Amino acid sequence: MRIRIVDAFTDRPFSGNPAGVLLLDSFPDDAWLQNVALEVNHAETAFAHRLPQGGAADWALRWFTPATEVAMCGHATLATAHVLHSTGVHEGPVRFATLSGVLVATPHEDGSLTLDFPTAPLTPVEVPAGAAEALGAAPRTAFDTGPNVRDLLVEVADEETVLGLTPDHKALARYSERGIIATARAEDPSRGYDFVSRCFFPNVGIDEDPVTGSAHTALAPYWSERLGRPDLTGLQASPRSGLVRTGLRGDRTLLTGHAVTVIEGELLA
Incomplete structure (x- = not known):
């Protein structure tokens, strides 16, 4: 399967935050996901698979650090949306089903992407x-x-x-x-x-x-x-x-x- 390393929140390589991105047919067991994230050894590795049409979200998305799964990750979501759009797998806004609810990534003509996330209560x-x-x-x-x-x-x-x-x-x-x-x-x-x-x-x-x-x-x-x-x-x-x-x-x-x-x-x- 294809694996990509994407630098997020930057427009040039070797800056921003690198994330591993894998597009899957379904989620394997958690131990495999964690082992891949440890092997990639970046702050986050994102795993996504397509969901059936007609639901509240288009793709399921999970994020793992080298040590654990996390409930929310911005840069790996941006990286995943970038892969989906740059490879032509998905067009337009993409809705991700995550542990933090449905998160939407919207592409723009200049190549940037906007993530819609819940505001943290302070x-x-x-x-x-x-x-x-x-x-x-x-x-x-x-x-x-x-x-x-x-x-x-x-x-x-x-x-x-x-x-x-x-x-x-x-x-x-x-x-x-x-x-x-x-x-x-x-x-x-x-x-x-x-x-x-x-x-x-x-x-x-x-x-x-x-x-x-x-x-x-x-x-x-x-x-x-x-x-x-x-x-x-x-x-x-x-x-x-x-x-x-x-x-x-x-x-x-x-x-x-x-x-x-x-x-x-x-x-x-």
């Missing part, structure tokens, strides 16, 4: 004791991001602080189910982004995720409230880096970006 919490030491910076605020995202969102002093973080990943694991999203307002919005972030997910086997779509379902409402605009652009400032355009639409968040297929091969196992 609940203010006290900054946990020891979190500043584990992260390497003192959070100004902290928020629980709800059952889909499962992170602790923290704002730190400024963009320079986000860029300079060198966290203790093992210590971070105690503060949320998945990990920590660290963010700050952009120092200079004329550079093309309104806020910056970095995402550390030690509890799912990812010390730092390159570009995280699901995290932006929490970042979008956080920064839209503070900046007074529903449509923003976030820079996830990992070593690979990538841009996510966000559109807050009440209980839904739109995530827009490009994707590039960089590897295509045959899975023999």
